[in-house]
Amino acid sequence: MQRRLRLGMVGGGQGAFIGAVHRLAARIDDCYELVAGALSADPDRAAASAAAARIDPLRSYADYHTMAQAEAEREDGIDVVAIVTPNHLHAPVATAFLEAGIHVICDKPLAISLQEGLELQRLARLHNKVFALTHTYSGYPMVRHAREMVTSGGLGDIRVIQVEYAQDWLSEPLELAGSKQAGWRADPQRAGPAGCLGDIGTHAYHLASYVSGMQPTRIAAELHTFVPGRQLDDHVQAMLRYANGARGMLWASQVAAGEENALKLRVYGTKAGLAFDQQNPNELLVTPLAGETRRITRGRAQSEAAAHATRVPPGHPEGYLEAFAQLYQDAALQILAVDAGLPLPPESSFLTTVEDGVRGMQFIDAVLRSHRNDSQWTALTS
Ligand SMILES: NC(=O)c1ccc[n+]([C@@H]2O[C@H](COP(=O)([O-])OP(=O)(O)OC[C@H]3O[C@@H](n4cnc5c(N)ncnc54)[C@H](O)[C@@H]3O)[C@@H](O)[C@H]2O)c1
Known part of the structure; x- marks a missing residue:
């Protein structure tokens, strides 16, 4: 693995549940660094949450549309966004980032309708982006x-x-x-x-x-x-x-x-x-x-x-966080391969994707x- 992937996050501000789990999971195998976020619908809470997550204030955004555009324009923009908002925002947020050319790691369920899900599948294929869906237990x-x-x-x-x-x-x-x-x-x-x-x-x-x-x-x-x-x-x-x-x-x-x-x-x-x-x-x-x-x-x-x-060796328990980290590791393997124009590594083939979401x-x-x-x-x- 050549470098850590630059990760952005939408949702997961202070008081949220799964965003913090994603941040831990992304760090376990050292494949990612969190560098940008629109962590809350409330701008003040978004800024405070970004500061707590040690995100540069210049890369803490008040809304996800601005974030997708600004990050796509940066030379050191994010490689992938984690979507950890309530369900109704999965499709609009994922659409904004896929259209900006950014890979997606989205929490489940994929969307709020089958039509939305099919459209996300189409967009991920059209833009040739990895779309991981965090059905945790598959890790x-x-x-x-x-x-x-x-x-x-x-x-x-x-x-x-x-x-x-x-x-x-x-x-x-x-x-x-x-x-x-x-x-x-x-x-x-x-x-x-x-x-x-x-x-x-x-x-x-x-x-x-x-x-x-x-x-x-x-x-x-x-x-x-x-x-x-x-x-x-x-x-x-x-x-x-x-x-x-x-x-x-x-x-x-x-x-x-x-x-x-x-x-x-x-x-x-x-x-x-x-x-x-x-x-x-x-x-x-x-x-x-x-x-x-x-x-x-x-x-x-x-x-x-x-x-x-x-x-870790037999007898030392692993659990929920490691399962989550496994999805992040597999997504990283796929993102690096896709960006390098290489075939997907076979060991990452157990990753849950947009097709599973559909x-x-x-x-x-x-x-x-x-x-x-x-x-x-x-x-x-x-
Ligand atoms: N994989 C799992 O096991 C698992 C477990 C729990 C939740 N989830 C999924 O994760 C998602 C979030 O669930 P949760 O329990 O963490 O919810 P939560 O309410 O704790 O957190 C949601 C976060 O999204 C933020 N948000 C809302 N609108 C926003 C906007 N427009 N822009 C930016 N941020 C916005 C909220 O401020 C909050 O920080 C849901 O889709 C849920 O189904 C998955």
Whole structure:
């Protein structure tokens, strides 16, 4: 890797959640330096947040349009922008930077509609820019190992996929109590038409697709809102049908009392089954038919995919931040290759991109249509 990439950030000001995680992730493998930002919609907060992040005041911008233009004109302008705003701004901000010739690392969900997502995919291809989407959990070594295991036929033909993502932090109407994070998540103007569905349902969907390598063709789904007065869903349950005959179920809820961040995946094939639990990410359980359960730990996984996503020796836990850093490392490998006119490095091929984001939007779109139609079986639109 020749040099650190110059990183800009939109969103992630003081009091924000995921922007700070991105800043840590970008530093773990020393591939980036944060040099510019439009960190908040409020100009004073943007300036104060930039100072706290040690960004040169001349490169702290009051709005993202000015930032995209000014950075594109500088000889030492940013190589890539991280987008960590509420969902409704993902598409407009990404569009501004792609059109300015700047690579994008965007948080999920990709956009607030399938049309927006498809347009971003078109723009990224048109401008030949890397567009990484931070589905964090795809950075875990054991998730990548699981994916490789499925791809190489270790489970046989896939029959059943069960994925769930349960949290309890929206069990009360926090959006009415001044919570910044709950406020926009419960507001259709800023979250889009999907509440829990867009926020964590897409993570569950992505994990299931990422590991199995399969997208469902039809979905029957129900959304529900448990908290009185809340404008968007806080619970989703869906049945999934796959082209090869496999069946799946997806459940995501933000009102599951006692649950913190319980993202769990099980995949069953004709030869074996596997289980991954996000809250215990350094291990993967694999059980062959009529055999004993193997507990495969990070660092002993014997796969290139897991080794590439591992930093410290077996027995020293890695976790959420390292998974996030893995996406940043893979994005850096791709950005350097694209800018040098070289093929993408094979070891970066596990990166989650705008194409995955479009599939996530197809999932949201189908769930919304099914729900509105009394949970009828609904085809995913391509
Ligand atoms: N990958 C993950 O695991 C993960 C986890 C949490 C959130 N997210 C995603 O990250 C995004 C942000 O979520 P959050 O929880 O950090 O939200 P947040 O409310 O904590 O932060 C949003 C930030 O965006 C800023 N912002 C709003 N409008 C802006 C504008 N016009 N210009 C510049 N900044 C602006 C806000 O001031 C704030 O600093 C969401 O899309 C969410 O889905 C992803």
